Amino acid sequence: xxxxxxxxxxxxxxxxxxxxxxxxxxxxxxxxxxxxxxxxxxxxxxxxxxxxxxxxxxxxxxxxxxxxxxxxxxxxxxxxxxxxxxxxxxxxxxxxxxxxxxxxxxxxxxxxxxxxxxxxxxxxxxxxxxxxxxxxxxxxxxxxxxxxxxxxxxxxxxxxxxxxxxxxxxxxxxxxxxxxxxxxxxxxxxxxxxxxxxxxxxxx
Amino acid sequence: xxxxxxxxxxxxxxxxxxxxxxxxxxxxxxxxxxxxxxxxxxxxxxxxxxxxxxxxxxxxxxxxxxxxxxxxxxxxxxxxxxxxxxxxxxxxxxxxxxxxxxxxxxxxxxxxxxxxxxxxxxxxxxxxxxxxxxxxxxxxxxxxxxxxxxxxxxxxxxxxxxxxxxxxxxxxxxxxxxxxxxxxxxxxxxxxxxxxxxxxxxxxxxxxxxxxxxxxxxxxxxxxxxxxxxxxxxxxxxxxxxxxxxxxxxxxxxxxxxxxxxxxxxxxxxxxxxxxxxxxxxxxxxxxxxxxxxxxxxxxxxxxxxxxxxxxxxxxxxxxxxxxxxxxxxxxxxxxx
Numbered sequence: 001x002x003x004x005x006x007x008x009x010x011x012x013x014x015x016x017x018x019x020x021x022x023x024x025x026x027x028x029x030x031x032x033x034x035x036x037x038x039x040x041x042x043x044x045x046x047x048x049x050x051x052x053x054x055x056x057x058x059x060x061x062x063x064x065x066x067x068x069x070x071x072x073x074x075x076x077x078x079x080x081x082x083x084x085x086x087x088x089x090x091x092x093x094x095x096x097x098x099x100x101x102x103x104x105x106x107x108x109x110x111x112x113x114x115x116x117x118x119x120x121x122x123x124x125x126x127x128x129x130x131x132x133x134x135x136x137x138x139x140x141x142x143x144x145x146x147x148x149x150x151x152x153x154x155x156x157x158x159x160x161x162x163x164x165x166x167x168x169x170x171x172x173x174x175x176x177x178x179x180x181x182x183x184x185x186x187x188x189x190x191x192x193x194x195x196x197x198x199x200x201x202x203x204x
Numbered sequence: 205x206x207x208x209x210x211x212x213x214x215x216x217x218x219x220x221x222x223x224x225x226x227x228x229x230x231x232x233x234x235x236x237x238x239x240x241x242x243x244x245x246x247x248x249x250x251x252x253x254x255x256x257x258x259x260x261x262x263x264x265x266x267x268x269x270x271x272x273x274x275x276x277x278x279x280x281x282x283x284x285x286x287x288x289x290x291x292x293x294x295x296x297x298x299x300x301x302x303x304x305x306x307x308x309x310x311x312x313x314x315x316x317x318x319x320x321x322x323x324x325x326x327x328x329x330x331x332x333x334x335x336x337x338x339x340x341x342x343x344x345x346x347x348x349x350x351x352x353x354x355x356x357x358x359x360x361x362x363x364x365x366x367x368x369x370x371x372x373x374x375x376x377x378x379x380x381x382x383x384x385x386x387x388x389x390x391x392x393x394x395x396x397x398x399x400x401x402x403x404x405x406x407x408x409x410x411x412x413x414x415x416x417x418x419x420x421x422x423x424x425x426x427x428x429x430x431x432x433x434x435x436x437x438x439x440x441x442x443x444x445x446x447x448x449x450x451x452x453x454x455x456x457x458x459x460x461x462x463x464x465x466x467x468x469x470x471x472x473x474x475x476x477x478x479x480x481x482x483x484x485x486x487x488x489x490x491x492x493x494x495x496x497x498x499x500x501x502x503x504x505x506x507x508x509x510x511x512x513x514x515x516x517x518x519x520x521x522x523x524x525x526x527x528x529x530x531x532x533x534x535x536x537x538x539x540x541x
Contacts, residue, residue, distance in 0.1 A: 003212060029340060033287070036333065053379075056322035064329025068336070068359055072352070075340045134318045136379055181511070 004048060011044040028074045036067045053136045222314050226303050234447045235265045240488075241495050248499035275436035280342060283433065287341035292438040295334030295445035299452065302327040306455050307382045309465045309479035320381035321369055324456065325362075328411065331449060332358045335420065335430050338442070342433040350429025353506065354413060354420030360513040361410040367521035368404040371397055371528045372460050377539030385464030387539070394461035400524050401461045403517050405493070408453040410513065412446065414494060416501040417509055454490040455483075462486045 014037065021034040039062050046055035133141075143151055196202050239254065239262065246253030254261035279285050305320040307313035317323060332355050339351020373379065375397070376387040387393075394401040410417040421429030431442055458464055463486075465479030504512070532538040 027284075029284075030287075033337070052317065052319045053322070056319050056326045059326035060322070060329055064326065064332075064362070065359060068332055068355055071333075071336055071340075072355060075336070075348075075352075134379075136319060179507075181508075 008045070008048055011041045011048070014038070015041045015045075028077065029071070032067065032071045032074050035070070036063055039063045039067065051135055053134075053139055223304075226314060227300060230300065230303060230448060230451070231444070233451055234444055235269075237447050237451060237491060238265045238443075240491065241498070244492065244495040245499045248496070269440060272436055272440045277436040277438060278433075280344065280433045282343040284341040284343065287337050288433075289438060291334050291338035291341060292434065292441035292445070294337065295331065296441045296448070298327055298330050298334065299445045299448035302452050303448070303455075305381060306452070306459070307385065307464065308483045310382070310386075312480065313382065316380065316382055319379045321373065321379050321384065324381075324452070325366065325369065328449070328452070329358075329362055331445075334442075334445065338434070339430040342430070344433055346427045346432045347430045350420045350426050350432070353426075354430060357413070357417065357419065357509060357513075358411055360510060361407045361517070364403060364513065364517035364521045365407045365411060367518070367525050368400045368407065369460070371400050371521070371524050374525070374528050374532055374538070381459055381464075385459055385466065388463040388466060389470075392461065392463040392466075397461065397524075397528070400521065401457075403521055403524075404460065405457060405490075406512075407517060408457060409494065409497060410509070412450045412453050414450060415498040416504050418503065419506055419509060450494060451487065451491065454487045454494065457490045458483060458486040462490070 018034040018037040018041070022031045022038065025031050025034065039058065043055040043058045043063075046052070046058060194202050242264075243253040243261075254264035257263045257267045279288065302324050304314045305317055305323050307316070335354045335358075336351050339347040339349075339354070342348070372384065372393055375393060376384045378384065378387075409415075413420050419429075420426070421431060426432070431439060434442060465483040467474040467477060467482055529538075
């Protein structure tokens with residue numbers, strides 16, 4: 001138990017520090033790197049909760065794909081000119097506002113929930129139906145049966161977003177030559193292998 | 205605190221010992237892989253390859269390593285020095301970390317976790333950060349272009365690798381690597397899933413930046429890609445990380461398609477051989493294929509690489525997922541049904 005507690009404090013401590021660094025470093029690339037660090041440690045917290053499937057998905061989706069795109073975009077910005085120290089103060093009121101709203105929401109949720117801290121061992125296996133199953137199996141058996149509609153719906157929303165962004169950025173330019181690979185490969189009969197005699201050359 | 209230390213001291217020490225048991229053979233494997241790579245490449249081109257240092261040139265790689273260690277570490281003036289030095293460490297650390305779940309024999313694995321294959325997939329998707337950080341922090345044009353190319357390439361081919369893994373998982377019904385191997389007791393998966401085996405092999409080449417997909421370090425256009433500004437020890441870390449990743453992909457091909465540590469036929473003289481020997485032989489065979497591809501195939505153009513990833517492999521592997529699951533469903537072959 002003590003080791004678990006120590007790792008919990010390690011992970012959550014690193015999350016807090018790196019989240020703070022995300023908003024306080026001046027270099028946007030460093031911010032993204034700290035964001036990735038906090039994602040990774042959140043995955044560590046999932047592992048402590050025995051939710052290893054969620055942990056791996058968090059790493060694959062957020063760190064392996066989404067954050068790479070973040071980094072990709074941020075890396076190409078010329079950030080040396082875009083940072084202005086005076087701007088930082090003007091964001092503080094709205095930041096405080098968001099923080100207050102967030103804390104209020106948390107308090108509302110926590111007031112209505114009863115926590116039985118003495119029986120904390122039940123947390124990793126909350127539902128009796130899934131005892132003895134790996135959590136990949138448990139998530140799958142719920143996600144693809146009871147919540148199939150929501151699952152499909154979120155898939156469709158993502159698809160629409162993807163198609164939308166492609167349509168918005170698609171532009172046909174005049175005079176662009178493209179390679180037609182299948183046509184090239186099918187061009188039989190127009191290719192000859194010619195044995196060139198030395199000194200005589202070949203007619204084309 | 206004293207009792208805590210006593211409780212965990214032995215445990216921590218055994219874990220460190222196990223880690224060394226993975227790390228030391230891995231380092232040896234990388235040295236041999238580097239040597240084999242150069243020898244095979246040379247043999248295809250009718251050269252001798254390394255043959256001066258030691259018998260048959262066997263000590264060439266350690267000698268190179270020694271040279272790199274004693275070289276000066278040059279930090280470019282305009283570079284982001286912290287990120288510049290962290291990048292190779294991340295590359296090497298991640299590539300070693302992935303080996304924690306690779307089973308070399310029945311029960312011989314450091315961490316037999318339930319989501320082993322996802323873990324390896326996650327770790328290898330993190331590998332792109334070492335390259336991106338190296339390219340950006342060098343503050344130089346060639347490394348930057350190399351990093352951008354590499355990131356796009358690795359993210360693209362990860363998609364098809366993911367789908368290939370899903371087809372295998374459909375046939376196994378578990379994410380545990382040991383169970384994936386045991387599911388191949390009757391038939392290795394490269395027979396029923398042969399097209400996926402090919403897709404996985406080619407995607408693995410692209411994922412590890414091996415020729416013919418080594419555009420991130422295409423020396424004819426980008427000097428050395430993301431490694432351009434590196435010298436001495438950080439460069440060795442990149443080199444080792446890259447080769448450990450290659451060996452990992454060989455091991456993954458072995459586990460997913462070639463039956464891991466299982467003998468080809470379950471009869472007496474073959475199944476008396478210890479499992480890790482079979483595993484090692486298969487990994488060496490796949491690495492031999494990797495090396496031969498490097499020797500044979502000319503480098504792809506970048507747009508062709510992207511076309512292959514998104515327009516050929518992605519639809520193909522997506523179709524394979526649907527086809528495999530349909531076949532398994534209609535013939536009642538799906539595990540757990």
